[in-house]
Amino acid sequence: MKRQDGFAPIGAYAALGDGRTVALVAADGSIDFMSLPDLHSPGTFAALLDPDGGGRFVLAPTAKFDVERRYVDRTNVLETTYTTKDGVARVTEALTLQDGGLVPWVELARRVEGLAGEVELAWSVEPRFDWGRAQTTIERRRGCMVASGAGIKLGIHAWAAGDPVVEDATVRGTMVARGGERVLLALCATHDEPIPVPSRDDVESRLDQTIDVWRRWLDEWEYDGPWSDEVARSALALKLLVHAPNGAIVAAPTTSLPERIGGDKNYDYRYMWVRDASYTIDAFIRLGLPEQVHESFCCLLRAARSTAPDLRPFYTVEGNVAQRRDELPLRGYRDSRPVRYGNAAASQLQLGTWGDLLETTSLYVGHGNALDSGTATMLSECLDRVAIAWQDADSGIWELDDARHYTSSKIGIWMAFDRALELVEKGELPSDHAGHWRRQRQAVQAFVEERCWSEEAGAYVEFAGADSLDAAVLRGARMGWPRVAPERFARTIDTVRERLDAGGGLLYRTSRERDHEGAFLACSFWLVSALARTGREDEAAELFDDLLEYRNDVGLLSEEIDPSSG
Template sequence: MPLRDYAVIGDGRTVALIAADGSVDWLGLPDLDAPTVFAGVLDASRGGRFQLEPEEPYQVTRRYLPGTNVLETTFRTERGTARVTDALSLDDDLALTPVRELQRQLDGVSGTVPMRWSVRPRYGYGSRTPRMEWRRGVPVAIDGADALAVCGWDVGPVECRDGEVAGRFDLREGTDALIALPFAHQEPLVLPARSECEARMEHTCQAWRRWAGSREYTGPWREAVSRSALALKLLVFAQSGAVAAAGTCSLPEFIPGERNWDYRFSWIRDSAFALDAFLRLGCPAEAHAYFWWLMHASQLTHPRLRVLYRLDGGTPARERVLPLAGYRGSAPVRTGNAAAEQVQLDTYGELLHTGWLYAGATGRLDTDVARRLAELADFVCAEWQRPDSGIWEVRSTPVHFTQSKMMCWVALDRAIDLARRRLIPDRHTPRWRAARLEIHRFIENQCFSERGACYVRSAGSEDLDAAVLLGLLYGYDGAPSRLRSTVDAIDRTLRDGPYVARYSGEDGVRGSEGAFVACSFWLAESLARTGRVERAATLMDDLVALANDVGLYSEEIDPADGAFLGNLPQALSHLALISAATAMDAGLSGAAR
């Protein structure tokens, strides 16, 4: 299926991708970053999937039940209409329990619809076919300490062979059916009663509605912001508070191509956007949990920062290639991410800005955190002159990326302000001021093109980079005329309709890519912050219309045909939407976020 035709459901620990034809084509268990049980999106023959659809031609409409991450798919055939409601179930709230359970409830809306279904689990990214056994009349797929049951009610005779559980039945008007997949990892497998499943589905809807109803944005893009908040919540790993960059791995940025990365980690790059979004939307619990996870994870490597961390705060595994065909032949299929070993100096600005935001919201910082933030500022003073791999994690020789230097400036600027407010130790403030001035001089002298009238991608180049818009959004102290002309240059050169490319020039990886969704929203916000409010609002409207039918965004979009590219749902895409929408609605004062 086209990537645009996928929706996502989740429970705060893992996510599943469901195609418009009713097939569950991605599900990692027990957690989001665990090996998959279903990975059909990466290999239709080997990956495993859970198919459920009418046996005759049909048309499909989908939606999320209002205020939830519960998916409703309606199949219309010539003989009748069937409705499927999908969820990873929760109890009364979003708290954690040992239960992992995928539920698919079916309702006969009109006429009679012949339905077919099959569950084909393949553990370890499709590498292992499970051993099948029957427990109390229920087929169970077993792999070591993992067990997945296929519980069905009113779904016809069940067949089990060759690692697959399947059946067919007629769904008539006024009748219903249910298939539930409870999963156990190193725990006893509990086979639920139908009434228990139905109660959990109701609790799941209520829990999501309570959470969504507490969000505070009421501006012109309310529906898009609400859906983005719900998508972001799916990527918050409830066991730690970390925010995953995406729910999937190795979905391609170009078809067929090798830009296939694992994004099931938490990037420092996303930290300031994430904390800002939580604070703006009225999510103090998420903001607090994420900040403290960030402080815990970064402590392990202090004062150096990793580009990304595992969702439990640990060190990511080495990047490796899986023996899967890849989405539409886009190989290699990778897990792990080699970018974890890169030097990206922008992360120091993002982390210090995150601390600055948190301190502004709470009025205080823990003594140990305050000390560590001051030590990060000292580290920036010593390291800012190094070349690095930049925010886009280029796999070529490090250079002096402009956005990295701007974020080093931001790091010291935030440290100076925190010290002024006595929130972090101020014994090194003179050194921070001197280094901030040196960085400013370097950027203004080495990273601005007089010919192009814009800040460029790296020192001495003439290439453009949409990431320098973050300098404006984070409050880098460039001349207003230079910032405005840079926005104009990016608008003129990297933009194609509503689509904005990340940069011009090479990056050390073969193949092309689509337009980067977050960059488009950064441009909309930057236009507004430089006084072009009407142009910004028009672009914002165009970008909101680029979401798929259920309001989700991937990492990139192909400008030629609007096809989704890259992993999804993509946290940074939704974070950039929230940032642009809330900033415009807040009056666009032009101050740092």
Template sequence: MTESGAYPPIEAYGIVGNRETCALVAPDGSIDWFPFPHLESPSILAAILDAERGGRFRISPADSFETDRRYVGDTNVLETTFRTDDGTATVTDFLPPAGRTAHPKKVLYRKLTCSDGTVALELELDPQFDYGRAETTIEPVESGVLAAGAEEQALLESPIDLEIDDGQVTGTLSLEAGDTEWLLLRCTGAEDAKTDPDAALDETIAYWTDWAHSCAPEDDCVFEGPWHDQVVRSELVLKLLTHAESGAIAAAPTTSLPEDIGGVRNWDYRFNWLRDAGFTIQALMNLGTADEAAEYFDWFMDLCQADEPDAIQPLYGLHGDPDLEERELDHLEGYRGSRPVRIGNKAAQQRQLDIYGELLLAVDEIRHHGRELDDEEWDRIRDIVDYVRDIWDEPDAGIWEVRGGPEHFVYSKVMCWVALDRAIAIAVDGTHDAPLETWRAARETIRRDILENGYDADVGAFTQSYGTDALDATGLLLPIVGFLPFDDDRIRGTIDAIEAELGRDDVFVQRYDGDDGLPGEEGAFVLCSCWLIDALALSGRTEAAQSRFESLCSYLSPLGLIAEEVDPETGAHLGNYPQAFSHIGIINSALYLGSLRGHETPGPAPMGIRLGDPVGLFEEQ
């Protein structure tokens, strides 16, 4: 097994991409993760999953060095600056966004510049196609070297002489102050696709700068605060994970980064989960990215119209692929020995009843921003709601996709209630025909059942599932989605119990304290930490909420990125990285705090304010 020191901390990585795929760049200038041509495709480089056999593309000084890293302004162009005893050099990494520049999107650009002194750099390219399963050939060509697997090719254009030895490409070059060189990894293998690297860089920077959220000092920005820059970075991460062709948003760009180092909690997150829909649309709309929100909405509405309600899956591939068969890559050791490495995700075949309520939240959210449903879309919404009315009282796998068997999860029941509640509101407010009396009766039946079986008076809180006293952070969402108001004693008790039992160090929150059928323990879930911030703010404890939020933002990586989870004891990031849902949580928490401080949102009031009947407004400090 490779020593753990061969693996940088997860939070040490930067990310670049072209809205079709992404690459993770380590502090030593090594690209350790690069699936191609799409995020869910097999990898060309995967040293993050096996330091010896995964493959990497490294450019770093030959001598000892210190590293500084930053993004170029509000862009996804990454600069890694090396400082040695003899000089300073910078590697600038990027891919041109798909369909947004005149330059080939399937080219990974690496610009090498020296700003002072002299720096000797080493190059190492070790391509391993198809997660290292394909036989790789490498041969010299006029412009560099051409590597080929069973189906894909990668052409490295290099200004320096390269050596090929035992499947690896190596080379050295020395830069003096003022020198600039370019290395291009063309992932089509086409030598005749000419490009101007400097123009590609300028246009890529211009694209991201023009797209990112910006506001003038005189603007009443709802995201105003010490977290404003973190919100913008979170927005840029979401855009990077949004597929240019479909509008689908990947949960993360990686697979099998562990929730428990050395354990088995390793999952493939390069897919889109429908449960993210409502909160994602809220975040995108309030950032002013209405086109992205609309494309995302249209994408999952098309999926829902293509399948009958009982066939709608919790997650899909970024092109709508429903077949996400889960397999294990036994030849890879996993990040720091965390095995198995998985591709695909078996949760796609689970029954998760909460997804219907989350879909209706998304429909309701976007209609408040002016998007009306057509007759065909409403017909499918009616089908979904009628289906929920028939099956709400059945067990399921729940939002957390536990693998310990179906249960009567409280949150799943609540989201079935939400599906009916939001559908009723949409029908009443619009001109859509609906069996309102039948729906209202079903909504009340679900509500009574949840209050009778989902609330434990001895615990003083809503529990994870019927018949247990285990807590679940999803209880924090009950008032946000409008099930009960924030000043209800049962909601107050739930918030207090979750803070006391699942909270860690006044910053983090665990997902739950029940058995999920898997060995090992995970870190604190970043999104749940955001949910507690939201619940505290909306229930009148705004100072505590702001303090928690500022503390949480301090755990973002130096580049402003965050994984699915954080180890409360060490601050190390855990799970796939960067995680879309974590960044959505950052955006929405800033949105709630800004709204409660009296800043105006660009559209309707956020969900928790519109539906949840919050307690009071924030008093400016």
């Protein structure tokens, strides 16, 4: 792995998590991003966004090395093997869990084992609290170093890892890993609480327990289909985005990674998007994880209830309306600015959000669950609200500033009414407004067919009256649109695939943006879904296999890919 101006490639990162926060670990042993105490908190390590002032936790050989990484089988515990000319050492690391679930504090453990010869490693803990805006103080307390700032207390524990030295608000040390020997580093973080001082044996035990906890979680699932290893890794990655205290599902654990290097489309995605949460709940339903489904669905409903009958595109992890919007004094990933803390899109109208919520409700009920009367009333009020709102222009799935009658949004509204009528038939929603909802479903369908179809383009276009295309229309396959207009949707699949093609199975988001950003990998997987749901399973499977080649060394995928480099 080679850094550029201090920045690691996005594909060089692995992720650790415990259900409260996520740490991103580069292949060179540097933890470049972690927010404390929760994943939506300010960053304590943010070298991902500013290699000079963001802070990091580094553990790596001092000599030139080769590196191999993998997740311990069926876990989110990372194993990195370093080979130098003098020896081989292995680092096993995780945000720890215990048999009962969460540890009372956030604990990051990094265990070094000498496998052969001798390997000298250097380590440094450089916390920069509140994105570097708070002063960092370090003192020795009860046998360990404690870094403090912005209400965070970070205990820095080192066993057989050399004598720690404090310099420039950084704790450093050097160690030698010899064959058969173990060294252990751990960070223990609290917020406005006393400072835990665990024993080495307790940290070692929790690191081992963490492996068992992840495997037991996977043992609960019921998937028995193709690509089982890939599905398991995907499920484990999704689980990292679930906030364990309440089941909230965030869209991403990071902020301000750019859509284009040097561009300004750099946003904070550490929020509970209704759409993204709905997709994740759908995945958990299909994997047979009913407890997780119930917890996350109820969390989503609580958030929706706080603004009903209106829906916001996203909510905070606590289920509130997002308010905070700051720009941070950081360089930005590869100098892409601004760096944002908070997201201004919370006030946007995104009509498809209602469809996502009703689709998730339908899936929840379809797997043997039932709605309470309060939820049924709230959803009915939302449907009556959207019966009026659907005729307005919105910002669409891509959260654009120019409000339009986006086709994907209208199909999402159609899905909301369609799933509502299914729920009425099952006795889960009151029937007194069913006739109105049925008429609205027909009106939305007519709008899409009359104003969003272009015979010249041979496809459903990006928005009413446009000639541009939008890969988000492919989501219509999941929503059920092929049963409305099977021939038109089949033509749309082929046209989008041809005109938004970025090579190698990749797609651009829209034809308007294709010259200004990379390919969005989600669009390619929507194409896989559209092919599979319209009877083209062989094409879908072939494309799916092609897309798996874009995984990094630990099996993770990025949101965007540069088509020129892959």
